[in-house]
Amino acid sequence: MDDQKSFRTLRGFLDGDEPDEETYFAYSASLRIFGVIPDLDAISKTLGLTPTQALHKGDRDRPRSALLKHDCWHYQPAIPESEHLDVHIHALWSAIKPHCDFIKSLKSHATVDVFLGYRSNCDHAGLEVSHTCLEMFTKLEIPFGVSIIIA
Numbered sequence: 001m002d003d004q005k006s007f008r009t010l011r012g013f014l015d016g017d018e019p020d021e022e023t024y025f026a027y028s029a030s031l032r033i034f035g036v037i038p039d040l041d042a043i044s045k046t047l048g049l050t051p052t053q054a055l056h057k058g059d060r061d062r063p064r065s066a067l068l069k070h071d072c073w074h075y076q077p078a079i080p081e082s083e084h085l086d087v088h089i090h091a092l093w094s095a096i097k098p099h100c101d102f103i104k105s106l107k108s109h110a111t112v113d114v115f116l117g118y119r120s121n122c123d124h125a126g127l128e129v130s131h132t133c134l135e136m137f138t139k140l141e142i143p144f145g146v147s148i149i150i151a
Helices: 010-015 040-047 085-106 131-140
Strands: 025-035 053-055 071-075 110-120 146-150
Touching: 025 085, 040 053, 040 071, 040 085, 071 085, 085 110, 085 131, 110 131
Parallel strands: 110 146
Antiparallel strands: 025 071, 025 110, 053 071
């Protein structure tokens, strides 16, 4: 009987080789507010949260990146990326739910969204979230979208 090699990705199959690493899945959920935000600290104080990132227009988020075209305030709960997406969404919603009306009011002069991330080295997997995860998107009146990166 022949030993058949298995592959995680189409690229690996076509190349006949893949890196020798375990399959991983990584998830994240972040509240992002960006636009003209004269007082980033006011958002932090109102929400009672320390932002993961708060930058002004013209700043750089990394040393070699382009200058930012707008102010931004981001918050991502400190949840290990190996935890399922549901856990990230529920942690974020728990932190911001009491301030739903304030966050919605920011939409009059800024863009408000929730960035959901899904990264893996396996290109034949999917994800699902519990129906309870959708409450945040409905209450904030924002779209549900997931950034998917297969590396």
